[in-house]
Amino acid sequence: MATTYIRGKQVEPEMEAPHHDVAPMSLYWKVFGALLVLTCLTVAVSYADLGKASLAVAMVVAVVKSTFVVMYFMHLKGDDRTFTFIFLSTLVFVGIFFGLTFADLSTRDAVNSEWGYHGWANEKGQIIERTAPAHGEGGHEAAAGHEAAPTEGHPSPEAAPTH
Amino acid sequence: MATTTVEGALAGAAHDHREPSYIQASSGLKAWLFTIDHKRIGMMYLASVWTFFFIAGALALLFRLELLTPNLDLLLHLVGGENAAMIHAKALDLYNKLFTLHGGLMVFAFIVPSIPASLGNFFLPLMLGAKDVAFPKLNLASYYLYVIGASVVVYAILGAGLDTGWTFYTPYSTTTGTAVTTATLGVFIMGFSSILTGLNFIVTIHKMRAPGMTWNRMPLFLWAIYATSVIQILATPVLAITLLLLVMERTLGIGIFDPAMGGDPVLFQHFFWFYSHPAVYIMILPAFGVISEIIAVHSKKHIFGYWAIAISSVAIAIISFLVWGHHMFVSGQSEFAAVLFSFLTFAVAVPTAIKVFSWVATLYKGSISFTTPMLYGLMFLFTFTIGGLTGIFLGALAVDVHLHDTYFVVAHFHYVMMGGTVVAFLGGIHHWWPKMTGRMYPETLGKICSVIIFIGFNLTFFPQFIAGTQGMPRRYATYVDQYTIYHELSTVGSLILGVGLFIVAIYLLVSMFKGKQASDNPWGGASLEWATQSPPIEHNFHDTPHVDTDPYNFPNIDRSASIGHH
Amino acid sequence: MTTTTAPHGGAAPPHGHDHDHPSFLAHHFDTPAQQEASAKMGMWVFLATEILMFSGLFLAYAIARWAYPEMVLEAHHHLSIPMGGVNTVVLITSSFTVAVGVRAAKIDNQKLLQWMLLATIFLAGCFLVVKYFEYSAKFEHGLLPGRFYTADYIAKDLTVPSPLGGPHTFFGIYFLMTGLHGVHVVLGMCVMTWIYLRARRGEFGPHFFTPVENVGLYWHLVDLVWIFLFPLLYLVK
Structure with a gap:
């Protein structure tokens, strides 16, 4: 007797679960x-x-x-x-x-490099020149590291020549 | 005012007796605390969010009073100490804790769950013509998670102290000795609650619609709730993982956010705002839904641009995930990303404006009745438009660099959150109060209070725009003399606002017991919740209702009695 | 009014369909099909939240690897590929057993269903045992996350005293990702045990197997996460 409905459509009042493909x-x-x-x-x-x-x-x-x-x-x-x-x-x-986060990270240096700035400031506000790019090819520079203020006398891994 | 404008699954119409309402169905504290009835859970949410709203609001009044004068004074009397310098430092500390608790509670314990968890819980199944949400037990679980989470946050801030602001920005949050871990645990738990509610609503809307309730016959409130739930589902897990990373950063020192270990504090902001920007749409989208209902019902006119409003809700939900970087214009993200995010931010204004224009067009030539809900609806159009447009100012990269972290930002988000969400919430509560409680609120007093709130609100926050453009930074306990006038106006406004809200709370509480009996459909609404008795019976409808018209079909409502039951 | 009113039997029951509700059908659903579709959709939405939650850790990993590729390359040599490989096979097998279990429920093979659930729980246990040995090896060598990292800086290129992007970050991410994954494995075992107990009572069959299917879906997701974790953490090149 009871009319039953699924998602707004009237269906046969079957009490069996619908047929499942095995x-x-x-x-x-x-x-x-x-x-x-x-x-x-x-x-x-x-x-x-x-x-x-x-x-x-x-x-x-x-x-x-x-x-x-x-x-x-x-x-x-x-x-x-x-x-x-x-x-x-x-x-x-x-x-x-992923996309928008990397849109930031991968372009952190874009404007600075365009303007010829290649260093970053340490916590005393002194500019530390970056001597060599980190990994030869672009896009691999440690952008996250640029936020860092490496302590003096301890060059960061990027500054040290690798391989 | 017709007593029954919608023929339907009404006890009185089909049967000669009225069934006990969901309130009368069972009694006792246990029957409420362990209920799986979405209506009772909705009412419990309503009571809880309003409790947190008043706690957080009282804190705001406290530091607004402190800000009445340029120097520290009120807070000095609230803290003890051996010497003047110590008292001073403690008072500043207290100020930081006050605004953190205000922000944290308002955001996580009030606005995020406010409309969806209370009105949404109550009306989603009713408007769909369903007996309950898809997962009633999960619904109750999410309520308790919410209560536990909110209590943990309150404990963390009051008991142990937290002064990071509601955003938990690194590196301060990873280094401060205050209860960041406890507070994030609380927010984490509330996040779970939010996810479960969103999950429940999405499945309910997909699978529990009554016969004939096609997508294009769903009330716009449900579209808004649907879009909100989508955001809750997609964004909140990222908040969970962000907070987990933050806690791990504090306990293990992994270094992802720590520049001294090769990490990047700006990364935290990316993670945080991936949730928290969409989250502001979790806060405002349900308000859009409420306004769509109020404007249409109280101007007795078919909503203008049904599809435009419905789809723009979904569009806002999607675009909201593309704009988070506009919170980070001055925090060291790349210039390219800043320009990109600024551009994308403008995109979100388009669907929002579509909504506002549609509401205004609905009012045009409608038969507007200036009831309390409608007054809140009109107030929303006014204040939200100011809030939304100042958002465009802040989305513009160059302007934001000047306005960032000033009172302009504070005023902007209060115009959106308070002038938008809270006003819509108030409107929604008045609109649905007869349905929820079976009683009318005092109409005249309601109108007076809405005017008090309107005046108080604008007096509080409009001067803050001006102070902000002149450079008043946010989150400071003291300021230079030139800003005194704006702070004075703001404090006076906040007191007026507080009084207005307080009276509303009192008369609503009183009307629950002493109010005039409400009819089943006092406003002549055409959506399904008006087709059952007031307050609704435990299973909402005697029989599954059948829908064959859309919910804004007012002129024909008496003649074509479109909602029946089988 | 388009349809007639269904007759009510006696003193107004809460709703009119009680008598033809099967025992497993909750009061607010009209049909088992509706209940099944709702439960399954709920599970898929839940899986979506899981994916997004893990995506945050994957993003953290991606950033660390992008910023410090040599560090990740060097640090990963301390992870055991055989152990990771064995665990991958264990998880894939458990995914297989749970899938067969769901199939068994559908075709009403109660014995097979129970055995498959037990096998899955057992395999999950194996996974955790291997994980235990892996973790203890790391603990022994001081390869711990963040500030607890006590091993020497691994690569000779990274022997500089500066801790910038050091292997502690890699191990922080390693422990976070595998730890969160491990928590999911433990939770999976608990839920699976509950489902097993219900299966023993014969609750599931062709008419009602949604809980089995849902726990299966959850378990496959745990497997999916590992399918990505394994190459990213253990097989860096």
């Missing part, structure tokens, strides 16, 4: 196998010298692994698409968090 056991084994293989791969790759690409490779492998977990173990594939929306939009906001 994935075959083989799928779980395949995903599990793939995760193990990828774990071995990421460890193996870490011993190879890929230089700058190693981080990217490690992250790609991690993303592939998590995609497997999310799609098949967490059943995002085939489930309510709202969940996919929630999950992906969360990642967008993580991206905003």
Whole structure:
């Protein structure tokens, strides 16, 4: 007798839970196998010298692994698409968090360098010239360190030549 | 005034008896403390947030009185000490603690939970036509987390002392000997409460809507609550981790925020404002929702630009995550980031302005009745617009460098938070008081008080704009003589404001017991909460209501009786 | 008024659907499907908050690595790749077992469900044991976070007395990230035990398995976090 509604739409008053698709056991084994293989791969790759690409490779492998977990173990594939929306939009906001923070950090020196200032002040207000850029290539200068006031007589790691 | 303008799941209409209301359903302290009824939890929140509002407000009055004169005097009498220098230092210390407690309580214990947790809890399921929120037990848990968290903060500041301001900026907060760890624990717990409330509301709106309650038939208050919840979900976890990092920095000295160890104190501000800027929209968005309801119902006119208002709430929620750097223009972030954030800040003004214009357009040719809620609604339009526009001043990079950390900022956020959120909250309470308590508040006294509050509020904060532009810095207990006049006006205004708010609290309390019986729909509202009895029955509606029109359909309301039940 | 009033039986029950509510259906839901969808959505929203919370630590890590790449490179040599690797396999396996457990609940295989939950709890315990050995090794060598760091500065390039960006920061972040993750593992074990006890009472089956599914979702997230932690902390290059 009772009419029932889900999310504003009238439905048949079924007291059974809706039919659930049960994935075959083989799928779980395949995903599990793939995760193990990828774990071995990421460890193996870490011993190879890929230089700058190693981080990217490690992250790609991690993303592939998590995609497997999310799609098949967490059943995002085939489930309510709202969940996919929630999950992906969360990642967008993580991206905003990273992106805008690094938008600051990575450009801390931009204006100073443009104007030819390459030092920073210590706590006494004296300007300490930076003798050498930290790591040769740009973008690696320790921006966070620039806030620092290294104590005198103790050059900061950036000031010391590395490698 | 029609007694029943909405036909619906009314006890009186469908049955010949009125069921006991949620208040009468069960009695005793235990029945309230362990209730999972969203309406009772909403009322408990209402009582709690108002308690904290009055505590924090009293503190504000105390240091406003101190600021009446340029030099320290009042606070000197409140502290003891062996010699004049010691008394002086202690008084300054007390001043720091007072404004920290005022800010901390107002932000975390009052404004953040104010409208969503009290009015939101009460009316969200009612307006959706649901029996309760999706997770009633979680709802109660989040109330207790809130109470525990707020108590910890009060203890931390009163018992142990905290003088960092509500922002906990490093490096001071990592080095000061005061109770930062305890206070952050309290805020952390309140953050959990906020997350759970937001989670509950989002799921409720998605999954508990009554038949026919499509997204475009949802009252705008719910859209605002939805947008608020999205921010609570996405931003508050970052606050949790920020506070965890801060505590770890204090206890372990990890060095992420410590320049002497290779860290960066500005990083703390990035982390902090990633939460706290969106959090100001947690504070103001529900107020937008309340105003949408008040303006439409009390001018008996279909809201102008329903979709524009609804979508702009969501737009504000998203854009609010892109602008946090405007709090850091002068704190050492890069020039590039400052310009970027300044630009993005202007973007948030667009959806906000869309709302204000829509409300004004709703008023146009409406049949406005100047009831107390409406007076608060109009007051909101006035004060919030000032608050919002001065926000544009502060978002402009060059202007902000001059105005940063002055009373201009203080005045700006009080115009937004107090002139916006608190005024809307007052309006909302009056608007829904008959529904919540089944009693009317005294209308004439209500109108008088709203005028007192309007005068007091503007007298308190408008002079602060002027003092700020002339360079009066915030957070100082003393000042040079040239600012005396502004502080005098401000203090007088704050006393008027305090009196106004106090009278409101008294007459509301009295009206709970002695007020005139309210009808089920005293304002002729068309949304679902008016379709049940006043106060609502325990399960909100006798039967799941059925919706086939939108909630602002006033002119046809008597004829097409659009809300029924199956 | 568009529909007729449902008849009320007797003295006005609080609402009219009691008699056809299954025992697991809470009073405020109309159908089990609605309850299940709500619970699951609540879990996903909760996972979103978890992701954002961890993202703060990942950002701290990213900044440390970006600012002091050599320091992170040198410091990470003190983490044991075999131990981290074993723990990765353990967690992935536990993710697998819990997923199979949810499947078992759906197909009403009570025995399998209980065994899979037990296996997951056991694997979580293994993870913590390995973690314990890892942590104690760090403690022994003074590789502690922040100001408790007592080991020598590791790389010869970093032997300068200035503590700027020293390995104490790396270990601070290491302990924070793995510590918070570990707390999640412990919480997961507690919840899993509760679910196991309920499963033993036969509460779950094809009609009602949302709690199993939700604890599974939570557990997969713990796994997901580790999938990123492992290469970032242990496999720096």
